[in-house]
Amino acid sequence: xxxxxxxxxxxxxxxxxxxxxxxxxxxxxxxxxxxxxxxxxxxxxxxxxxxxxxxxxxxxxxxxxxxxxxxxxxxxxxxxxxxxxxxxxxxxxxxxxxxxxxxxxxxxxxxxxxxxxxxxxxxxxxxxxxxxxxxxxxxxxxxxxxxxxxxxxxxxxxxxxxxxxxxxxxxxxxxxxxxxxxxxxxxxxxxxxxxxxxxxxxxxxxxxxxxxxxxxxxxxxxxxxxxxxxxxxxxxxxxxxxxxxxx
Numbered sequence: 001x002x003x004x005x006x007x008x009x010x011x012x013x014x015x016x017x018x019x020x021x022x023x024x025x026x027x028x029x030x031x032x033x034x035x036x037x038x039x040x041x042x043x044x045x046x047x048x049x050x051x052x053x054x055x056x057x058x059x060x061x062x063x064x065x066x067x068x069x070x071x072x073x074x075x076x077x078x079x080x081x082x083x084x085x086x087x088x089x090x091x092x093x094x095x096x097x098x099x100x101x102x103x104x105x106x107x108x109x110x111x112x113x114x115x116x117x118x119x120x121x122x123x124x125x126x127x128x129x130x131x132x133x134x135x136x137x138x139x140x141x142x143x144x145x146x147x148x149x150x151x152x153x154x155x156x157x158x159x160x161x162x163x164x165x166x167x168x169x170x171x172x173x174x175x176x177x178x179x180x181x182x183x184x185x186x187x188x189x190x191x192x193x194x195x196x197x198x199x200x201x202x203x204x205x206x207x208x209x210x211x212x213x214x215x216x217x218x219x220x221x222x223x224x225x226x227x228x229x230x231x232x233x234x235x236x237x238x239x240x241x242x243x244x245x246x247x
Contacts, residue, residue, distance in 0.1 A: 013137020079165030096186035102231035128202030
């Protein structure tokens with residue numbers, strides 16, 4: 001059965017959207033230079049060789065425009081094929097956002113050719129929120145789409161969701177909500193365009209340390225505003241296997 005997006009499904013969509021981003025760039029460049037001035041110069045040089053910032057994103061903070069700046073991965077994303085512009089993905093609460101992060105940390109760890117000597121990988125991240133005010137949105141977690149939850153949020157396939165994503169683009173949808181494939185009954189948000197985001201700078205900015213091991217991911221807030229979050233590998237397995245992001 002084909003899941004179609006019709007004009008009557010399109011309506012305003014407003015939400016506080018949480019996103020988690022890796023924050024190692026400044027740490028990485030700091031190890032290559034001796035002063036803050038040299039670090040700033042190096043980062044400006046690196047910025048000039050990166051993809052151009054989309055025109056409608058130029059007034060936004062880099063944490064907000066970065067998801068729109070880079071092309072999709074080789075497998076695309078849940079609602080975008082590799083030929084489409086990238087999508088800003090987030091969640092309606094911070095716990096769901098970190099569930100998505102934990103899944104991808106497990107995927108990364110699982111794909112490493114050689115496990116770290118300490119059998120763990122430590123990364124630094126920033127969490128933040130934006131104020132979504134989309135005039136043209138779709139709630140895929142509500143009727144009539146919620147009855148297709150298992151297909152739209154299939155943990156092993158993007159086939160159905162990418163087709164829906166293409167339909168939404170064709171109808172100029174700005175943002176959409178959908179059930180998470182990694183956190184039970186949690187709701188994620190996808191944003192096609194910066195203009196649907198009211199915030200020019202991130203809100204609720206927090207910094208985190210993430211420790212990935214073969215069977216667990218532990219996330220600690222460096223600002224002491226949140227309790228530690230922990231995720232086990234088992235909660236992401238499908239038939240005993242960690243699914244890879246793929247169509």
